[in-house]
Amino acid sequence: MSRFARIAGTGGYLPDRVRTNDDIAAQVDTSDEWIVERTGIRSRRIAGPDESASSMAEIASRQAIEAAGIAPDDIDLIIVATSSPDRVFPSTACLLQQRLNVRNCCPAFDVQAACSGFIFAFSIADQYIRSGNARRVLVVGSELNSRLVDWTDRATCILFGDGAGAVLLEASDEPGVLSTHINSDGQYRDLLYLPNASVSLDDEKRFIQMQGNEVFKVAVNTLGKIVDDTLAANHLNQSEIDWLVPHQANIRIIMATAKKLKMPMERVVCTIETQGNTSSASVPLALNEAIRDGRIQRGQTVLMEAFGSGFAWGSALIRY
Ligand code: UT7
Numbered sequence: 001m002s003r004f005a006r007i008a009g010t011g012g013y014l015p016d017r018v019r020t021n022d023d024i025a026a027q028v029d030t031s032d033e034w035i036v037e038r039t040g041i042r043s044r045r046i047a048g049p050d051e052s053a054s055s056m057a058e059i060a061s062r063q064a065i066e067a068a069g070i071a072p073d074d075i076d077l078i079i080v081a082t083s084s085p086d087r088v089f090p091s092t093a094c095l096l097q098q099r100l101n102v103r104n105c106c107p108a109f110d111v112q113a114a115c116s117g118f119i120f121a122f123s124i125a126d127q128y129i130r131s132g133n134a135r136r137v138l139v140v141g142s143e144l145n146s147r148l149v150d151w152t153d154r155a156t157c158i159l160f161g162d163g164a165g166a167v168l169l170e171a172s173d174e175p176g177v178l179s180t181h182i183n184s185d186g187q188y189r190d191l192l193y194l195p196n197a198s199v200s201l202d203d204e205k206r207f208i209q210m211q212g213n214e215v216f217k218v219a220v221n222t223l224g225k226i227v228d229d230t231l232a233a234n235h236l237n238q239s240e241i242d243w244l245v246p247h248q249a250n251i252r253i254i255m256a257t258a259k260k261l262k263m264p265m266e267r268v269v270c271t272i273e274t275q276g277n278t279s280s281a282s283v284p285l286a287l288n289e290a291i292r293d294g295r296i297q298r299g300q301t302v303l304m305e306a307f308g309s310g311f312a313w314g315s316a317l318i319r320y
Contacts, residue, residue: 003130003173003176004129004130004171004172004173004174004175004176004177005125005126005129005130005137005169005170005171005172005176005177006169006170006171006172006174006175006176006177007167007168007169007170007291007318007320008067008068008069008070008136008168008169008170009063009064009065009066009067009068009069009070009167009168010063010064010067010165010166010167010168010284010287010288010291010292011059011060011061011062011063011064011065011066011067011165011166011288012060012063012163012164012165012166012284012285012288012289013056013057013059013060013063013163013164013165014045014162014163014275014285015045015046015047015048015051015056015162015163016045016048017045017046017047017048018043018044018045018046019043019044019045019046019146019161020032020042020043021035021036021041021042021043021158024151024154024157024158027151027152028151028152028153028154028157029154030154030158035158038250038252039158039159039250039251039252039272039276040250040251040252040254040270040272040273041158041159041251041272041273041276041277042273042274043273043274043276044160044161044162044274044275044276044278045161045162045163045274045275046146046161046162047144047146047147047162051144051162052086052144053080053082053084053085053086053092053142053143053144053164054086054092054095054096054099054142055099056142056144056162056163056164056281057080057082057092057096057099057140057142057164057166058096058099058100059164060140060142060164060165060166060284060288061096061100061138061140061166062100063166063288064138064166064167064168064288065100065138065168067168068136068168068170070136070168070170072100072101072102073102073103073104074136075100075102075104075106075136075137075138075168076106076128076133076134076135076136076137077106077107077108077125077128077134077136077137077138078093078096078097078102078106078107078108078109078137078138078140079093079108079109079110079111079121079124079125079137079138079139079140080092080093080096080108080109080110080111080121080140080141080142081110081111081112081113081117081118081120081121081139081140081141081142081280082110082112082117082141082142082143082280083112083114083117083143083148083194083279083280083309084142084143084144084145084147084148084279085110088197088198091108091109091110092110092142093108093109093110093140094108094109096108096138096140111124113182113184113280113308113310113312113314114192114279114280114308114309114310114312115247115249115277115279115280115282115306115307115308115309115312116182116247116280116306116307116308116310116312116313116314117141117279117280117308118139118140118141118165118280118281118282118283118284118306119180119182119283119304119305119306119313119314119315119316120182120312120314121139121140121141121280122139122167122169122177122180122304122316123180123181123182123314123316125137125139125169126169126177126180126316129169129170129171132171134171135170135171136168136169136170136171137168137169138166138167138168138169139166139167139168139169139284140164140165140166140167140284141164141165141166141278141279141280141281141282141283141284141285142163142164142165142280142281143162143163143164143278143279143280143281144162145160145161145162145208145277145278145279146160146161146162148160148194148207148208149207149208150206150207150208153207155210155212156207156208156209156210156212158276159249159250159276159277160208160276160277160278160279161275161276161277161278162278162281163275163278163281163282163285164281164284164285165281165282165283165284165285165286165287165288166284166288167284167287167288175318175319176318176319177316177317177318178234178301178317178318178319179230179233179234179315179316179317180314180315180316180317181226181229181230181233181314181315181316182312182313182314183226183312183313183314184310184311184312184313185310185311185312186310188218188310188311189310190211191210191211191214191215191218191309191311192208192209192210192211192215192308192309192311193208193209193210193309194207194208194209194309195209215311216250216252216253218307218311219249219250219253219307219313220253220256220257222307222311222313223246223253223256223257223260223305223307223313224256224257224260226305226313226314226315227257227260227261227303227305227315228260229315230303230305230315230317234317236301236317238261238262238263239262240301241261241263241267241301241302241303242267242296242300242301242302243267243268243269243290243295243296243300243301243302243303244257244258244261244263244267244268244269244302244303244305245269245283245286245287245290245302245303245304245305246258246268246269246283246286246304246305246306247277247282247283247305247306247307247308248270248271248272248275248276248277248278248282248286249272249277249282249307249308250272250277251270251272251273253307254268254270254272257305261303269286269287269289269290269295269296270286271285271286271289279308280306282306283304283305283306287302287304291320296320297320298320299319299320300319300320301317301318301319301320302317302318302319302320303315303316303317304316304317304318
């Protein structure tokens with residue numbers, strides 16, 4: 001039995017349409033200066049009317065499958081992390097299975113852990129491969145946040161964007177995924193949430209609700225701690241991490257985590273400036289970008305982390 005799960009291929013997709021800070025400032029009381037200074041975001045991508053979490057996931061997944069040099073029917077398990085599924089059921093993973101024409105009846109299911117969804121899905125995939133229950137797992141984060149955001153609420157609409165990222169994990173005798181850590185604390189349930197349509201709703205409650213500055217404080221502290229825990233569990237020190245691939249929620253949160261790791265920002269993969277917060281898609285999109293442009297090289301050590309609604313947070317340490 002192979003001991004490790006290794007990244008065999010990655011992919012990413014961003015919709016064509018760009019919404020700039022000035023576009024938003026034309027609609028609500030904000031400014032490009034405020035958004036750039038407080039978040040690091042200049043623009044974000046917005047899905048078109050014919051796009052969905054599954055359509056974006058399909059494009060990202062086809063790239064990952066091609067990069068891995070496998071056929072869709074070689075996949076043993078499909079996990080999609082999303083908080084913006086096409087349908088409540090069936091899962092977006094089932095819709096993706098149909099779109100990819102995977103006909104081998106492999107299990108396909110969604111994971112809902114908000115912005116940390118990809119890390120949670122990645123952790124599950126790693127367990128499946130380590131236990132010998134799957135050899136090839138497609139892990140996707142895909143989000144259509146623009147339809148979950150109240151575009152009249154300046155506290156939230158400035159942050160979010162749409163997109164999808166995918167990773168094909170494969171069993172290997174060489175590392176691979178070194179460790180994953182995932183945590184949740186439901187005590188924070190009311191600081192960041194999206195009401196469900198199955199509960200009767202007045203109009204303003206149909207959208208993402210967030211107490212941003214409260215989320216910010218807990219995010220910085222929690223990510224600092226999980227980074228420490230991850231290094232300790234792997235008997236590594238900060239200088240042995242080549243790349244940080246963080247969830248892209250706010251450049252100030254990312255910088256705080258980089259500082260904790262004593263990492264220069266050149267070693268941190270940042271996409272936030274042009275993508276905003278794509279929730280569960282942000283980590284695989286950033287990973288894919290840095291692999292494809294040659295920054296992340298085989299053999300390097302990469303720390304991925306995320307924090308979001310729940311609160312739910314996690315990390316994955318890999319030797320690429
Ligand atoms: O991915 C999941 C996890 N999510 C996060 O990690 C998000 C974390 N939170 C954040 O990124 C930040 O809290 C925000 C970017 C959302 C807000 O930045 P902040 O520095 O925490 O601002 P704040 O909410 O404390 O508000 C400061 C001021 C307030 O005005 P007063 O009360 O000081 O007069 C707000 O009304 O900024 C005002 N404000 C804005 N002004 C211009 C809030 N949003 C805006 C805006 N434009 N868009």
